[in-house]
Amino acid sequence: MTTLAESASTTGHALEMRAITKIYRVADDEVVALDHVDLTVASDEIVALVGPSGSGKTTLCSIAGGLLSPTNGSVAVAGQEISGYSGRQLTEFRRASVGFVFQTVNLIPFLTARENLLVVDEIGPRLGRVARDRADQLLEELGLTDRASNLPAQLSGGQKQRVAIGRALMNDPSLVLFDEPTSALDSSLGDQVVRLIRDEMKARGTAAIIVTHDDRITHYADRTVNIEDGRIAE
Amino acid sequence: MTLALREMRRRPGRFAVATIILTLIAILLMFLGGLLDGLVASSTGAFRAQRADVLVYSGNSRNSLERSRIEPDVRHQVESVPGVTRVGGLGSVQLGGRVPGRGARDLVPTVLFGYELAPRGLPSTPPAAGMVYANDSLRAKNVEVGSTIRLGPARSAVTVVGFVSDTRYSGQGTLWGSLETWRQVLNANRPDARVRPGVVQALVVQGVSLGSAGLPERIDRATDGATKTLTITQAVNALPGVSQQRSVFNQIIGVTVVIAIVVVALFFALLTIERTALYGVLKAIGASSRTLFAGVVFQAVVVALIASLIGIVASLTLNALIPAGTIPFVATPARLLSSAAVLVVAAVVGCTFSLRRVLRVDPAAAIGGTP
DSSP states (O other): OOOHHHHHHHHTEEEEEEEEEEEEEETTEEEEEEEEEEEEEETTOEEEEEOOTTSSHHHHHHHHTTSSOOSEEEEEETTEEOTTOOHHHHHHHHHHHEEEEOTTOOOOTTSOHHHHHHHHHHTSSOOTHHHHHHHHHHHHHTTOGGGTTOOGGGSOHHHHHHHHHHHHHTTOOSEEEEESTTTTSOHHHHHHHHHHHHHHHHHHTOEEEEEESOHHHHHHSSEEEEEETTEEEO | OHHHHHHHHHOHHHHHHHHHHHHHHHHHHHHHHHHHHHHHHHHHHHHHTOOOSEEEEETTSTTOTTTOOBOHHHHHHHHTSTTEEEEEEEEEEEEEEEOTTSOTTOOEEEEEEEESSOOTTSOSSOOOTTEEEEEGGGGGGTOOTTOEEEETTTTEEEEEEEEESSOOBTTBEEEEEEHHHHHHHHHHHOGGGOOOTTOBSEEEEEEOOOSSSOHHHHHHHHTTTSEEEEEHHHHHHHSTTHHHHHHHHHHHHHHHHHHHHHHHHHHHHHHHHHTHHHHHHHHHTTOOHHHHHHHHHHHHHHHHHHHHHHHHHHHHHHHHHSOTTSSOOOOOHHHHHHHHHHHHHHHHHHHGGGHHHHHHOOGGGGGTOOO
């Protein structure tokens, strides 16, 4: 019998979740956020995760990214079984293996665009010049070279989102998780950002899960997964 | 650390309030410490200047130089104690001095000391009868080399032949002459306290400890209780008011340090609350709680060091501006550096109150993953 990690490793899956259950305890009640969820994402696949508010999509995304541990079930990211990881191991895992782009962008306001990318290097074992070169390369690819020295307050919404994408790619992750990346952007800017996400992910062969309410995103995704009441809807 | 430093450089205003308050606390700490050191120094200089291991008082003196009298036979017993290498007599009398150039009723409080074993800064042979060295604090009272000071109601004349520093006693300027000068002045001005030739108030003793018994114990045993021997430190602490001054000032300094801890704790607790979302993002992308808390400590230490540096400059400036003989304030490197160290430790202790809050920041909150 093969383990989930071995399976993910041999099949080339970026993410393999099996029978994931997540139960929150709120006061004396139990809230089942995910109920026996199975999800597999191929190594260069872009999955749009859609569902109504409270359906469990953010919880699923958080478990896939090592922000939360499941109550039951197994999670493997790029062949790395993380469901039994301690808090410290999950921190190390997030630093090395996944990228996040948050709904509210959440750039560090007192750092320039370039420094926001380099912060990924500064919070872990320092790579120095290698990291600086990578940050410069990502900024160039994202069309931000001339904005490298600007603080977030000096950037437009789309530029901020591009910086956030650059930060998510700094550690060359196997999986990038996007939390409603277009919710704060207008229609045309949102479209640009989604195309950029698709191009960047496909160019790198990196898998992505995009949590969204936005129909435009589902058109750019390889697959759309619906989730309702904590269950994947077939 | 780089992140914490960049925040301080790019958003200095954010740390301005804490820096200003800690600077005021640093100045207060250093000022209080300098006052304590100045007060203690002005009370104890005459004893601290003694190049001796112990001071020998009479057994019934209650550790008071003024009450003590050592007779020649007792001195002989002390000189015979094994380990005692040198013995010198010491006497003192507190009198008002009339200084040339000051009004007849404008008396300068002074203490005349007679000595045999030269304290630090004085020649090994005491000056001739009627000649004295003056503590340099008396310069502020118009005393100069060659000034003749008339002491006490008898207006006993002593002439200043030089100056010596850091030998004040009971907050007063001191004059240092031979035992003969001291006896003459004492007997002329204090009929109630006259002493015979050979009698001194205390013995200044140099010696070595032999066996298990220390020098003080051996001396007091040899004189069969006719003496009470104290180390210089014990003698300093036995001076009236010294222990009380230290106790009161140290309590005030202690309260000030507690205030510094509270200020840092409150400031960094507020800052940590403000940064909850930022810490959530940083944790989500892989920053450990240790890294984040190290940044908080680093910022607290930098704030404390800046405050200390300003405090040190302010204290040194104050020290230079205060006219001699007015406020007993001394800014010593030891006091300034120890105050800075205390402030840094207080800052570290203060920001540890934010540790729990940093640990509790949930990275899942950055992505809205908890209900």
